[in-house]
Amino acid sequence: MGEARILVASLPFAGHVGALAAVSAELVKRGHDVVAYTGAKYRHRFEGAEWLPWQHAPDFDDAELGRAFPSVGDGKGLKANFANVRDVLVGTGAAQARDVLEAEFDLVVTDHLAFGAAMAAERKQLPWVTVAVTPLVASRALVKAVSAVLAGPMFNRMRAEAGLGPRSGALEAFYSPELVLAQGVSALETTKDLPEQVRFVGRLITATKKPEALPEWWPDLDGRTVVHVTQGTLETGADDLLKPAIEELAGHDVLVVCTTGGAPTDTLGTLPDNVRAAEFIPHDLLLPRTAVMITNGGWGGVLAAVEAGVPMVVVPGALDKPQVAHRVERAGAGIVRKKPKYLKKAVDQVLGEPRHRKRAEELGRQLKTAGGAARAAELVEDVLKRR
Structure with missing residues (x-):
């Protein structure tokens, strides 16, 4: 035309x-x-x-x-x-x-x-x-x-x-x-x-451009069970989800990757040995290597996880995020926790129940189609x- x-x-x-x-x-x-x-x-x-x-x-x-x-x-x-x-x-x-x-x-x-x-x-x-x-x-x-x-x-x-x-x-x-x-x-x-x-x-997204340099710790992901924690780019206060998740998962046999949405990583304080942090990593690069994503329910991040077939633990933030959390749980692609407590148990639950990943993968295929x-x-x- x-x-x-x-x-x-x-x-x-x-x-x-x-x-x-x-x-x-x-x-x-x-x-x-x-x-x-x-x-x-x-x-x-x-x-x-x-x-x-x-x-x-x-x-x-x-x-x-x-x-x-x-x-x-x-x-x-x-x-x-x-x-x-x-x-x-x-x-x-x-x-x-x-x-x-x-x-x-x-x-x-x-x-x-x-x-x-x-x-x-x-x-x-x-x-x-x-x-x-x-x-x-x-x-x-x-x-x-x-x-x-x-x-x-x-x-x-x-x-x-x-x-x-x-x-x-x-x-x-x-x-x-x-x-x-x-x-x-x-x-x-x-x-x-x-x-x-x-x-x-x-999912409406432009093709990911590989950053000039990935974090120096990127090879640490090899062979590990990766749990990604994100609060998106709007609600970036580390005390809401990032710090509680780090505390809950410290010492767990997983590698925790936190992204701050642009806030300096030093706002997270001293990190445990099993935690890595960056201000931003393209989801299309990180999620294929992720076993579970912990999120506050930002719609864009949730769609990225679903498209990658990654199950979630959603601790909903404000605005539309409780609605997003309800959709994730109702669809079977993850579980919801109202507060960032007992996240180790929640992560282990999602890892131990393959139905969540299977459902995320099914929905991911639908998204791509x-x-x-x-x-x-x-x-x-x-x-x-x-x-």
């Missing part, structure tokens, strides 16, 4: 950028003129695309969110979660729309929480596609709670500021009526009652053809 000008919008959070950058790369590969609307920190992730900066909307560093939005604080607890919705997601929405309206495009592909891009497409009466960067909202209780925040004056005030009329509904109002690209596969969902425009596309970013780009082009 002919070249189109496509705006790809992502909130400047690492867990959002990965999926949108993967779709962007495929669209660039197919000859489309792509404009990437994201924060300055992540503009380099959208190779081959023109960058549209956050200007009217306040740009921020996701590693220091509380600095740009003091109300969010450390990001923990109901008060911080509400502030995140009010001040970051909804609060910047109208300004995002102003930024996007200054660009020219034929279609928008947007992170489902980057509200401004969807509103800009609505203003211009142009097609738009949603990329769900978290699990689809399946819990009726969660939908009700989120709707109470978004569907009232706050939600419609944002729409009015963007030059649009009021609408009912909350997150569903920002799922495209034409196409929703959902990461994962249906077996990881908790309901079959999904909108007809939803298409599961597996779903097609990933290439399939997502095909579906985006189908929307263009219909228009």
Whole structure:
């Protein structure tokens, strides 16, 4: 098909950028003129695309969110979660729309929480596609709670500021009526009652580039049972999961590999003999050598583990992570612990029950078959053809 000008919008959070950058790369590969609307920190992730900066909307560093939005604080607890919705997601929405309206495009592909891009497409009466960067909202209780925040004056005030009329509904109002690209596969969902425009596309990720140098301790993985511990890139406080896991697994006959998500490794303190640490290691390199992953339930990391056939122990953090944990346990790909206690016992349980690895491997095959970013780009082009 002919070249189109496509705006790809992502909130400047690492867990959002990965999926949108993967779709962007495929669209660039197919000859489309792509404009990437994201924060300055992540503009380099959208190779081959023109960058549209956050200007009217306040740009921020996701590693220091509380600095740009003091109300969010450390990001923990109901008060911080509400502030995140009010001040970051909804609060910047109208300004995002102003930024996007200054660009020219034929279609928008947007992170489902980057509200401004969807509103800009609505203003211009142009097609738009949603990329769900978290699990689809399946819990009726969660939908009700989120709707109470978004569907009232706050939600419609944002729409009015963007030059649009009021609408009912909350997150569903920002799922495209034409196409929703959902990461994962249906077996990881908790309901079959999904909108007809939803298409599961597996894991949205760009090809891993081998780092210039792996950690000097990388050969220590040879012949060992590796347990990987990660808190992702948003909740990086070492006291939440990393330090408790290190303490629980010290002296165990496994090699524990911790990644800090960008925080200095010395924040972990003195490491036991069976623990290794790095700020970041590409999952596609580490997970094939991993027996069990301990995670706080970040959706991107969970999908990476599933694709690699690695079973998990999930100690859920905030926001969508309890929902992710429920999906992992329900699907049989791991177990859930509400607190980071007795992790040695939990790891031994997963290692001792092959059904968890077998199930992770089954789901991994399904993820790969779903097609990933290439399939997502095909579906985006189908929307263009219909228009």
